[in-house]
Amino acid sequence: xxxPGYLAPMDVLVVGAGAMGRWFGxxxxxxxxxxxxxxxxxxxxxxxxxxxxxxxxxxFTDLDADAAAxxxxxxxxxxxxxxxxDRFELVCVAVPMSAAAEAIAExxxxxxxxxxxxxxxxAGPVExxxxxxxxxxxxxxxxxxxxxxxxxxxxxxRPREGPTTDAVLxxxxxxxxxxxxxxxxxxxxxxxxxxxxxxxxxxxxALAAEDVPERFQTPISxxxxxxxxxxxxxxxxxxxxxxxxxxxxxxxxxxxxxxxDADDEAFDELYREAGRVADxxxxxxxxxxxxxxxxxDxxxxxxEEDR
Numbered sequence: 001x002x003x004p005g006y007l008a009p010m011d012v013l014v015v016g017a018g019a020m021g022r023w024f025g026x027x028x029x030x031x032x033x034x035x036x037x038x039x040x041x042x043x044x045x046x047x048x049x050x051x052x053x054x055x056x057x058x059x060f061t062d063l064d065a066d067a068a069a070x071x072x073x074x075x076x077x078x079x080x081x082x083x084x085x086d087r088f089e090l091v092c093v094a095v096p097m098s099a100a101a102e103a104i105a106e107x108x109x110x111x112x113x114x115x116x117x118x119x120x121x122x123a124g125p126v127e128x129x130x131x132x133x134x135x136x137x138x139x140x141x142x143x144x145x146x147x148x149x150x151x152x153x154x155x156x157x158r159p160r161e162g163p164t165t166d167a168v169l170x171x172x173x174x175x176x177x178x179x180x181x182x183x184x185x186x187x188x189x190x191x192x193x194x195x196x197x198x199x200x201x202x203x204x205x206a207l208a209a210e211d212v213p214e215r216f217q218t219p220i221s222x223x224x225x226x227x228x229x230x231x232x233x234x235x236x237x238x239x240x241x242x243x244x245x246x247x248x249x250x251x252x253x254x255x256x257x258x259x260x261d262a263d264d265e266a267f268d269e270l271y272r273e274a275g276r277v278a279d280x281x282x283x284x285x286x287x288x289x290x291x292x293x294x295x296x297d298x299x300x301x302x303x304e305e306d307r
Contacts, residue, residue, distance in 0.1 A: 010056040010167065013080070013088040015107050017062035017071035020118050021094030023147035025075040027175045028056040028168065056171075059088065061107075086110065090164055093117040093125070096237070097245045101128040108132035114164035116141055121191070121245050122157050122184035130159060137162040139169075142187060143177070151176030155187050188246065196248030199239055202227045204256065 012028055014021045058077035061084065062068035068079040080086060091111040095103045100119040105128060108115050114137035117125040122140045129138040138160045145152035154177045158165055173179050206228040217225070231239065243249060262270055 010090060010164070011088045012056045012058045012090045012092065013084075013086070013107070013110060014058060014060050014071070014092045014094055015062075015103050016094035017060045017064065017067040018094060019147045020120075020143065021060065021062075021092070022071045022074060023143065023150060024092050024094055024118050025058040025060065025071060025077065027177075028171050029058045029075045029077060030055050056090075059086070082106075084110070087112050089113040090168065091115050093119060095119060097121045097124070097241050100125045104128040105132050108136075111136055113137060114139070114162065114168070116165065116168060118143065120242070122155075122182075122187045126157060126159055126184050136160065137165045139165045140184070141172070151178075153177070154179045155182045156180065157182060157184055157187065191242070192246040192248035192251075195242045196246040197252050198248075199231055199242060200249040200252040202231050203239075204252070206232070 010028070012025070014025045058072070058075045059080045060068040060071040060075070060077065061080050061082050062071070063082060065079065071077075072079040087110055089112050091107050091114075093100060093103045093107065093115070094117070097119050100117060100121065101124055104115065104117065104125060108129065109132070111133060115129050115133040116139040117129070118141050119125055120142055122142065125140050126138070129140070138158070140157045142155040143150070143152065144155060154172055156169060156179050158181070169179050202224070205224050212221075259267065259270055
């Protein structure tokens with residue numbers, strides 16, 4: 001077993017060979033590719049990034065053996081069977097949110113030091129990890145971006161801290177990401193707005209829009225169409241997982257109905273209220289999860305379809 005500080009490679013099992021599982025494996029193995037950043041000579045936190053990588057030995061398991069093999073090749077690791085008897089210092093669960101609790105129950109006992117997840121929800125996985133790995137370090141992480149848009153903000157909850165999760169968060173930060181602490185309640189409440197609510201608004205616009213020639217488009221409508229293209233350019237199951245996990249859609253539907261039914265005076269007040277929310281968000285008073293440079297739209301792709 002590697003000593004604290006991890007002067008030797010850490011043994012890691014990633015459960016789920018989807019996009020976010022591959023991102024996590026790459027961040028820890030040092031095979032970061034597009035997720036890597038060039039060290040900044042003026043920044044002590046990244047100046048030695050090339051020599052202080054965790055350089056983990058990463059194994060992947062997935063119900064799709066070909067996906068696990070491909071992910072392992074990309075990370076310079078190996079693929080293992082879902083029923084492997086091997087033990088690992090760290091187990092990372094990177095499956096769909098709806099499968100997180102089951103995957104944690106199935107794989108937590110393969111960890112000797114820590115269990116983490118990157119599924120996108122926090123309350124459920126935190127509870128499952130406490131039940132199935134009560135004596136181990138535990139952390140729930142949510143990269144608030146699609147892997148191809150890395151680096152970005154990474155939300156973190158650590159109910160039980162220690163040297164293994166310290167090393168994991170350090171490796172993620174050295175890949176250029178901004179890791180910030182939160183709580184399951186704060187995180188999941190924010191996701192109701194920045195994911196479920198935002199996606200509902202974008203998809204509703206697309207479904208309600210008429211086929212209008214390009215010459216009639218305005219900057220606002222063109223921007224909305226760009227968002228529609230971004231949201232609909234991936235697997236619908238990713239977004240379906242978000243909608244079924246977090247509240248937010250009903251609030252958007254209710255607000256749209258309120259706007260549609262408003263008289264002039266009521267509309268004026270709704271318009272001003274929306275402006276106040278926008279001002280508060282821009283000042284950081286609402287949430288940092290939607291800060292410029294992050295892409296929350298595909299963050300659930302860490303879940304993807306595969307366990």
